[in-house]
Amino acid sequence: MFLNVNATSYCGMHLIDEEALQVYDYREQLKLNQSSARMNDDGQLITIPVKVHIFGTSAGEQRYNIESLLVQLDELNESYLPTGFYFYLVPDINIVDNDMFIGDGDKDVARKLLGNMISRHYHYGAVNIYYTSNTGLCGMAPFPFMSDEYGGRTGVLMDINCSKPGEMTLPHEFGHHFDLLHTFQGSDSENSLYSEYVTRIDSLKNCTYAGDGFCDTPADILDYSCPYTGDAKDLRGQYYVPDVSLIMSYHADRCQNKFSEQQIQHMREVVFNDTARTVYLKNQIADFSGVEATSLLLPTNNEEVEHSTPTVFKWDEVDGADAYLLSIVTGSGSRENPIYQSVIIGQTSHEYNFSNRYKGRTIGWKVTAFKWTQPNAIVSEKKYVKVVDPIPTSIYNRESYTFNPYPNPVNPGGSVQINLFDGERTNISQPIHVQLTALNGQLVFDQLLDFSNNQASFGLDDRIQSGIYFMSFELGDKNYRAKIIVQ
Numbered sequence: 302m303f304l305n306v307n308a309t310s311y312c313g314m315h316l317i318d319e320e321a322l323q324v325y326d327y328r329e330q331l332k333l334n335q336s337s338a339r340m341n342d343d344g345q346l347i348t349i350p351v352k353v354h355i356f357g358t359s360a361g362e363q364r365y366n367i368e369s370l371l372v373q374l375d376e377l378n379e380s381y382l383p384t385g386f387y388f389y390l391v392p393d394i395n396i397v398d399n400d401m402f403i404g405d406g407d408k409d410v411a412r413k414l415l416g417n418m419i420s421r422h423y424h425y426g427a428v429n430i431y432y433t434s435n436t437g438l439c440g441m442a443p444f445p446f447m448s449d450e451y452g453g454r455t456g457v458l459m460d461i462n463c464s465k466p467g468e469m470t471l472p473h474e475f476g477h478h479f480d481l482l483h484t485f486q487g488s489d490s491e492n493s494l495y496s497e498y499v500t501r502i503d504s505l506k507n508c509t510y511a512g513d514g515f516c517d518t519p520a521d522i523l524d525y526s527c528p529y530t531g532d533a534k535d536l537r538g539q540y541y542v543p544d545v546s547l548i549m550s551y552h553a554d555r556c557q558n559k560f561s562e563q564q565i566q567h568m569r570e571v572v573f574n575d576t577a578r579t580v581y582l583k584n585q586i587a588d589f590s591g592v593e594a595t596s597l598l599l600p601t602n603n604e605e606v607e608h609s610t611p612t613v614f615k616w617d618e619v620d621g622a623d624a625y626l627l628s629i630v631t632g633s634g635s636r637e638n639p640i641y642q643s644v645i646i647g648q649t650s651h652e653y654n655f656s657n658r659y660k661g662r663t664i665g666w667k668v669t670a671f672k673w674t675q676p677n678a679i680v681s682e683k684k685y686v687k688v689v690d691p692i693p694t695s696i697y698n699r700e701s702y703t704f705n706p707y708p709n710p711v712n713p714g715g716s717v718q719i720n721l722f723d724g725e726r727t728n729i730s731q732p733i734h735v736q737l738t739a740l741n742g743q744l745v746f747d748q749l750l751d752f753s754n755n756q757a758s759f760g761l762d763d764r765i766q767s768g769i770y771f772m773s774f775e776l777g778d779k780n781y782r783a784k785i786i787v788q
């Protein structure tokens with residue numbers, strides 16, 4: 302039975318008979334070499350490190366959404382819970398902007414693309430996942446018997462078009478990585494010698510050496526429907542009754558949620574015995590505790606921020622967090638798109654400069670606190686900023702005067718110093734009216750200040766809340782204005 306398939310939902314691991322035979326042979330060898338003593342089955346999690354590489358174009362576009370990555374890793378762990386595997390991140394996420402790692406839409410060159418990635422970006426001892434775009438595939442992951450083709454290295458290629466939360470390509474490709482064949486192996490080619498029969502009657506069945514090689518996965522065909530609506534028959538004329546919930550099938554992602562017992566057992570055998578994969582077991586982690594969500598501090602919700610000058614984003618520190626993911630996004634729901642993402646380690650603030658193309662737009666931002674060992678991260682609430690034109694510098698600085706409040710940002714209740722000078726110091730003998738205005742126009746501070754040596758200072762009322770304020774005063778015929786952040 303041969304079906305035309307939609308290239309965008311295609312997996313790169315369609316094996317011809319000769320390759321399927323190599324998988325069956327590999328499994329025989331694995332059983333012979335297996336040291337069963339190493340098959341720990343005491344219910345303890347087997348922790349496996351994952352190194353993530355994200356490839357963007359040379360212009361820094363088309364990068365995979367890291368927030369989705371954290372959700373997908375969590376979903377991966379859920380899918381693999383029955384195997385006892387637990388996948389955790391190796392810091393840091395490797396981001397590479399280079400057109401050479403972006404596909405050209407031809408799925409037949411994806412194998413070569415993956416070879417390039419594996420040879421240039423590789424973390425030894427971890428499952429390396431390579432996220433890129435335009436591969437013409439959803440993903441691919443070489444089988445253990447193919448290790449020699451990649452110099453003994455391994456890897457999983459993922460197209461970002463099939464990597465949204467809820468999509469099952471990642472657990473599916475990991476299945477290939479751990480030596481699972483498609484449940485429809487052999488049935489997608491008319492002349493296959495390894496097409497699996499539906500029957501499980503002992504004298505008639507061929508499930509141990511055809512199809513995916515497992516007898517507890519029903520014979521399947523390449524079919525996307527769920528529930529199964531086809532009426533195809535196997536080579537003996539029996540109707541297929543596929544299990545649409547199997548992750549190694551092609552049935553709709555929303556229906557896929559499991560591996561069979563034999564598939565699970567085999568993946569464990571592979572991890573404990575395959576030469577290129579036992580290395581994952583080297584460092585077992587024991588910490589599975591998560592972290593709380595963070596709260597966003599600055600800018601305040603719906604605050605106006607200027608394009609072309611850096612905006613400081615600030616959030617609360619979270620106990621135990623290893624890193625924070627700042628996502629600045631347009632749109633919402635399924636149409637949400639990051640315009641900027643950064644994984645920030647050891648800090649709770651970050652500067653971003655909106656370009657003027659965002660002028661007049663309302664842009665969302667949020668922060669995900671996470672631990673490398675715990676991809677089950679919780680994203681913060683989402684807040685918004687309005688991107689506006691910068692205040693002309695002529696207002697800040699007329700003629701040769703400069704005006705910088707210090708410190709800036711300042712803590713609530715803190716004291717602020719004003720320094721005024723030009724090349725030759727100007728003596729200011731009269732007290733000056735200094736005002737602080739909130740973005741909504743509310744006057745929150747108004748005092749006469751004495752300047753000496755062109756300097757004045759004052760204390761902020763600690764009832765003045767976090768936010769951005771304009772400080773202004775007049776001197777002679779000039780108006781002075783500066784922005785100050787209370788954090």
Ligand SMILES: [Zn+2]
Nearest residue numbers: 312313314483
């Ligand atoms: Zn596949």
